[in-house]
Amino acid sequence: MDRVRVRYAPSPTGYPHIGNIRTALFNWLFARHMGGSFIVRIEDTDQARKVEGAVESILDSLRWLGLDWDEGPEVGGRYGPYFQSERLDLYQRFARQLLESGQAYRCYCASERLSQMRAEMAERKEAARSYDRRCRSLSPGKAGDLESQGVPSAIRFKAPLEGQTAFQDLIRGEITFDNSELDDLVLLKSDGYPTYHLANVVDDHFMEVSHVMRADEWLSSTPRHVLLYAALGWRPPLYAHLPMILGPDKSKLSKRHGATSVVEYRDRGFLTEAMVNFLALLGWALDDKTEVMGRDELIRHFSIERISKTAAIFNQDKLQWMNGVYIRQLVEKQGHAEFARRALPFLESGLPERVKRPIDGEYVVRITPLAYERVNLLSELPARIDFFFLDELDYDAGLLVVKGMDRETAIAALRGCLQRLGGGPFDHTAIEGVMRSLAEELGLKPGPLFGLVRVAVTGRTATPPLFETMAVLGRDRCLRRLESALARLESSHAA
RNA sequence: GGCGCAUUCGUCUAGUUGGCCUAGGACACCUCCCUCUCAAGGAGGAGAUCGGGGGUUCGAAUCCCCCAUGCGCUACCA
Numbered sequence: 001m002d003r004v005r006v007r008y009a010p011s012p013t014g015y016p017h018i019g020n021i022r023t024a025l026f027n028w029l030f031a032r033h034m035g036g037s038f039i040v041r042i043e044d045t046d047q048a049r050k051v052e053g054a055v056e057s058i059l060d061s062l063r064w065l066g067l068d069w070d071e072g073p074e075v076g077g078r079y080g081p082y083f084q085s086e087r088l089d090l091y092q093r094f095a096r097q098l099l100e101s102g103q104a105y106r107c108y109c110a111s112e113r114l115s116q117m118r119a120e121m122a123e124r125k126e127a128a129r130s131y132d133r134r135c136r137s138l139s140p141g142k143a144g145d146l147e148s149q150g151v152p153s154a155i156r157f158k159a160p161l162e163g164q165t166a167f168q169d170l171i172r173g174e175i176t177f178d179n180s181e182l183d184d185l186v187l188l189k190s191d192g193y194p195t196y197h198l199a200n201v202v203d204d205h206f207m208e209v210s211h212v213m214r215a216d217e218w219l220s221s222t223p224r225h226v227l228l229y230a231a232l233g234w235r236p237p238l239y240a241h242l243p244m245i246l247g248p249d250k251s252k253l254s255k256r257h258g259a260t261s262v263v264e265y266r267d268r269g270f271l272t273e274a275m276v277n278f279l280a281l282l283g284w285a286l287d288d289k290t291e292v293m294g295r296d297e298l299i300r301h302f303s304i305e306r307i308s309k310t311a312a313i314f315n316q317d318k319l320q321w322m323n324g325v326y327i328r329q330l331v332e333k334q335g336h337a338e339f340a341r342r343a344l345p346f347l348e349s350g351l352p353e354r355v356k357r358p359i360d361g362e363y364v365v366r367i368t369p370l371a372y373e374r375v376n377l378l379s380e381l382p383a384r385i386d387f388f389f390l391d392e393l394d395y396d397a398g399l400l401v402v403k404g405m406d407r408e409t410a411i412a413a414l415r416g417c418l419q420r421l422g423g424g425p426f427d428h429t430a431i432e433g434v435m436r437s438l439a440e441e442l443g444l445k446p447g448p449l450f451g452l453v454r455v456a457v458t459g460r461t462a463t464p465p466l467f468e469t470m471a472v473l474g475r476d477r478c479l480r481r482l483e484s485a486l487a488r489l490e491s492s493h494a495a
Numbered sequence: 496g497g498c499g500c501a502u503u504c505g506u507c508u509a510g511u512u513g514g515c516c517u518a519g520g521a522c523a524c525c526u527c528c529c530u531c532u533c534a535a536g537g538a539g540g541a542g543a544u545c546g547g548g549g550g551u552u553c554g555a556a557u558c559c560c561c562c563a564u565g566c567g568c569u570a571c572c573a
Contacts, residue, residue, distance in 0.1 A: 118570085464533080
């Protein structure tokens with residue numbers, strides 16, 4: 001087999017979504033596995049749909065996932081340029097060549113006529129062909145007239161009227177189409193820009209792309225591409241049509257499915273490691289049990305043979321679980337400081353405004369060990385640990401009425417805490433010792449006592465381990481909060 | 496409507512040339528253990544007559560045919 005060269009060829013019409021980027025990932029994994037090249041090519045041939053900033057967001061998404069490209073925007077390469085809008089002369093040249101060899105023709109039909117024609121066909125429920133081939137048989141004289149009148153024209157491919165076109169798909173096997181189903185697709189639009197079909201064939205040829213791995217939605221147009229290669233006298237690449245990623249409603253993923261853009265996942269606190277791993281599992285599997293795999297492992301094992309044929313629905317729950325796995329793994333392998341470093345931006349943006357900025361990184365490193373295994377997304381962190389940063393706790397005094405303890409006992413318990421925590425060491429073992437003996441003296445079970453103090457000190461019922469939490473909060477803050485809780489209890493006349 | 500592709504637990508999937516599948520794993524769900532709460536972790540449970548119907552075969556989720564359903568394409572969009 002020749003050198004492996006694959007490409008990711010997005011069109012800059014918006015933020016890449018999960019499906020787009022999964023295609024990029026598969027191409028990248030394949031290239032890295034085979035020691036080949038991963039090319040990024042921007043297919044900006046639709047002037048109308050172009051979106052400002054889209055290229056940047058595409059590259060950002062790739063960078064975030066760590067999908068480095070060997071050729072393409074910013075890095076260049078020997079096969080450039082990598083923006084189709086800069087290769088117009090190439091496409092025009094081959095459109096002209098096809099015209100001259102009689103394999104294409106000029107079409108002067110106005111798009112209004114075409115859409116009207118399609119509407120009528122649909123109305124009559126006719127076997128729809130998108131174009132009635134009117135200009136295919138235009139006499140040279142008539143064509144000349146239209147030309148001299150300045151009627152704009154597109155160049156259409158003269159598709160064979162009969163026979164069949166077949167090709168091997170690496171994932172689906174042999175695919176066959178009757179040529180009678182094919183229409184005369186436009187190669188060059190009247191504005192001089194190529195359509196996807198022409199541009200993709202010309203570019204893949206000249207960029208020496210060996211494998212075209214693209215979404216399933218392209219399967220239907222592949223025979224036209226194969227025919228185009230033949231018309232140009234070129235050898236087509238190998239094709240692998242990837243199963244699509246569907247929205248929860250099982251339809252093609254689009255903006256209307258909510259959180260689908262890749263960058264959004266970054267902003268919601270997903271780790272790139274988890275994202276890469278999870279995306280790789282959408283349509284590909286190593287075996288019947290291995291799921292958590294790092295980048296290197298993915299590269300080592302990736303193969304087209306193990307790509308599945310069936311479309312997949314994106315399962316957010318599982319992604320979140322996997323992100324949790326990676327968070328814990330990150331702490332294990334790279335330590336708390338690294339986790340804190342990644343968490344910091346989310347704290348900066350997610351903690352209440354009244355918390356002083358910048359957030360103290362040193363302090364965060366002491367807190368995150370208590371929180372990292374209680375969170376699946378970095379963005380969940382602020383809400384989970386905000387009480388470490390607030391001066392005034394805001395909570396319902398009713399929470400202080402713990403099950404198994406009446407108001408009087410609670411008041412006595414808080415007073416006991418205040419008394420005994422005023423001096424002596426304030427590390428978590430010392431605190432625990434004090435609290436346990438206090439429970440014993442008051443004839444209380446430890447559980448309810450701890451629950452009461454938990455609410456007093458954090459304002460909530462679910463928190464990291466109490467004594468560690470108190471140690472990090474520090475004696476002063478704990479005492480102040482215990483006093484405040486006491487005051488709340490005393491002033492309340494609740495039953 | 497036409498064409499193409501697909502169809503295994505709710506979801507992601509394993510199921511190499513038919514037998515080891517009374518269909519395996521994971522997420523989510525439930526129970527229990529651990530435990531100061533919440534998590535994490537551990538152990539279990541429930542959940543798929545492999546879309547349906549016909550074949551072929553000693554034997555089929557795996558091969559063939561038909562049907563159904565879903566999705567995709569059917570643009571001078573990609």
